[in-house]
Amino acid sequence: MFEIKKNIVLIQQRITKAAFLANRKSADIHLLAVSKTKPASLIREAFNCGINQFGENYLQEALSKQQELADLPITWHFIGPIQSNKTKEIAEHFHWVHSVDRLKIAERLSNQRPIKMAPLQICIQVNISEENTKSGCHPDQLIDLAKAIKQFPNLELRGLMTIPKPTDDIIKQKASFATLNKLKNDLNEQLTLSLDTLSMGMSQDLEAAIAEGATWVRIGTAIFGERNYN
Ligand SMILES: *Cc1c(COP(=O)(O)O)cnc(C)c1O
Numbered sequence: 156m157f158e159i160k161k162n163i164v165l166i167q168q169r170i171t172k173a174a175f176l177a178n179r180k181s182a183d184i185h186l187l188a189v190s191k192t193k194p195a196s197l198i199r200e201a202f203n204c205g206i207n208q209f210g211e212n213y214l215q216e217a218l219s220k221q222q223e224l225a226d227l228p229i230t231w232h233f234i235g236p237i238q239s240n241k242t243k244e245i246a247e248h249f250h251w252v253h254s255v256d257r258l259k260i261a262e263r264l265s266n267q268r269p270i271k272m273a274p275l276q277i278c279i280q281v282n283i284s285e286e287n288t289k290s291g292c293h294p295d296q297l298i299d300l301a302k303a304i305k306q307f308p309n310l311e312l313r314g315l316m317t318i319p320k321p322t323d324d325i326i327k328q329k330a331s332f333a334t335l336n337k338l339k340n341d342l343n344e345q346l347t348l349s350l351d352t353l354s355m356g357m358s359q360d361l362e363a364a365i366a367e368g369a370t371w372v373r374i375g376t377a378i379f380g381e382r383n384y385n
Contacts, residue, residue, distance in 0.1 A: 157200070158380070159197065159200045159201055159204060159378065159379070160200075160204050162377060162378045162379075162380075163201065163204045163205070163206060163378060165377070166186065166361075166374055166377055166378060167186070169361060169362065170184050170186065170361065170365065170372065172362075173361065173362040173365035173366065174365055176362075176366065177365055177366045179365065183370060184365055184369060184370060184371075184372060185208060185370060185371045185372075186206065186208065186371075186372060186374060187208050187209070187210045187232055187234075187354075187371050187372065187373045187374065188201050188206045188208065188209050188210065188374060188375075188378050188379075189209075189210040189211075189212075189234065189357075189373050189374060189375035189378075189379075190209050190210065190211060190220070190375070190379060191210075191211055191212040191213060191216070191235070191375065191382065192216075192382045192383065192384065193379045193382070194220075195219075195220040195223040195224050197379055198220060198224060198229075199224060199227065201378060201379075202224075202227050202229065206378075207227075207228060207229055207230060208229075208230045208232065209229055209230070209231060209232065210231075210232040210233075210234040210253070210373055210375075211231065211232070211233060211234065211235070212233075212234055212235030212236075213235060214233075214235075214241045214244055214245065217231070217233070217248070217249075218244065218248060221248060230250045230251070231248065231249045231250055231251070232249065232250065232251040232252070232253060233245050233249045233251070233252045233253070233254065234252075234253045234254055234316075234354075234373060235254060236254060236290045237252070237254055237255070237256075237260050239259060239260060239263055242260060242263035242264050242267055243263075243267045245264065246263075246264045246265075246267040246268040246269070246275060246309075247267070247268075247269060247272075249275070250273075250275070250276060251275070251276040251277075251278070251313075252264065252275060252276070252277055252278070253278040253280065253316040253354045253371075253373075254278075254280045254290065254316065255277050255278065255279055255280060255300075255304070256279065256280045256281075256282075256290050256291050256292040256300075257292060257300070258299075258300060258303050261277070261300070261303065261304050261307060261310060262303075262307065264277075264307075264309075264310060265307035265308060265309040265310045266309075268309035268310070270309070274308075274309050274310055274311040275309060275310050275311070276311050276313050277304060277310045277311060277312050277313060278313055278314050278315055278316040278352055278354050279292060279297065279300055279301060279304070279312070279314075279315055279316070280292065280315075280316045280317065280318075281293075281294060281297060281315050281316070281317050281335060281338060282294075282317070283317050283319060283331055283334045283335060283338075284319050284320035284331060291317065291318070294334075294338060297315075297338060297342065298342065298345060298346070301342050301346060301348070302346060305346065305348070312348070312350065313350060313351065313352040314339055314350040314351060314352025314353055314354065314370070315335050315338060315339050315342075315350070315352070315353060315354070315355075316353075316354035316355065317331065317332075317335045317354075317355050318357075319331035319332070319355075319360075321359065321360075323359075325360075325362070325363050328360045328363035328364075329363045329366060329367055332353075332355050332356070332360075332363055332364045332366075332367035332368070332369065333367045335353060335355055335367075336353060336367050336368040339353060351370065352370050352371065353367075353368050353369050353370050353371070354369070354370070354371040354373060355367075355369045355371075355372070356369045356371075356372035356373065357372070357373055357374060357375065357376075358374050358375060358376040358377035361374065
């Protein structure tokens with residue numbers, strides 16, 4: 156078998172097994188193939204293996220691959236940090252954004268979403284590892300941000316996303332993901348929402364994420380191999 160085909164089969168087996176162990180339906184766990192730094196030809200190969208959800212982090216790179224792959228019915232997810240001068244093209248060229256972490260970005264995405272398109276599907280990225288200085292809103296800011304996003308007409312708030320501090324300790328992995336799950340449940344209760352999405356789990360920790368309720372796992376390396384940033 157070709158490498159990508161083999162990798163996808165292995166990932167799907169990991170998802171199925173983790174879902175079984177968590178007493179969950181594997182159909183409730185969606186596979187997002189993270190294709191940053193990888194060429195359009197590999198995305199096409201993965202598409203031919205049955206994957207149609209792809210995640211990208213860098214706007215210019217994503218736009219050029221989208222053009223090359225315009226013949227394929229792919230659902231595109233933006234999952235990287237967002238600068239405000241990038242919101243217009245993100246609003247015009249993606250179906251989902253997993254990495255909204257502040258009001259200004261949400262407001263611009265809503266204003267710039269073309270009205271003939273369906274609402275942009277949104278996850279708020281939350282920073283749950285205190286020592287982690289990366290993107291994501293602080294849990295204390297979550298309620299206000301969710302309230303605001305709910306009011307924007309061209310956004311549909313679906314749930315939460317996180318990238319925890321990497322660790323090999325599955326107990327710690329699970330604790331982070333359980334925290335995100337609880338934040339989602341609290342939001343649903345406090346704002347009477349019905350958020351159904353937890354975007355959490357990558358190549359190294361998808362089992363822990365599925366055990367704690369992930370509905371999207373974002374998998375790069377385990378499908379496409381190591382990334383080379385040169
Ligand atoms: C790169 C990336 C991934 C994929 O990570 P792997 O460890 O390669 O599976 C997932 N989510 C985000 C936000 C990423 O930037």
